[in-house]
Amino acid sequence: MGDDNNTEAAKKSGISSSNFTRWKKGARADPDFVVKVARAYDVNVLEALVEAEFITEEEAALTTVAPTLDLSQVDAQELIDELQHRVDIIKQLLSLEEGGDRKLAAIIEHRSNVVNFQSARPATHDGTVTDWDNSIPHAAKNGTDENEERIKRNEDPID
Structure with a gap:
């Protein structure tokens, strides 16, 4: 920031003085804050984001991006x-x-x-309610009987 005081630095960065002061006192800056300050002082934005621990050095060094199809x-x-x-x-x-x-x-x-x-897939269900088919294995049927368990715990059975 050179010789700029907090007020001048905040103004130059386009950040409110109170946010800038909080940051100087140790509050964590958000990425937008870091980018604004870096740009205002001609600092590499990626290096600033690494320094602020928003990205790693490896991420900052990436030179390729996922290709897009034209x-x-x-x-x-x-x-x-x-x-x-x-x-x-x-x-x-x-x-x-x-x-x-x-x-x-x-x-x-x-x-x-x-x-x-x-x-x-086309919708094939016409909304008709069918009876329970006991010939099909169901997880609920093969588990413990909840009413028996509730009675053992001296709780009211399920209606």
């Missing part, structure tokens, strides 16, 4: 092939028989990040 640079046939691939997967999702969720999960994991399969 669709204008993709060949038309590649786009058509990808769209057809996704349409094929959606057709497979829609054609699965009941209980095909394991197959579906394998297809999605193996072939694409297309869509949430729940949104791709």
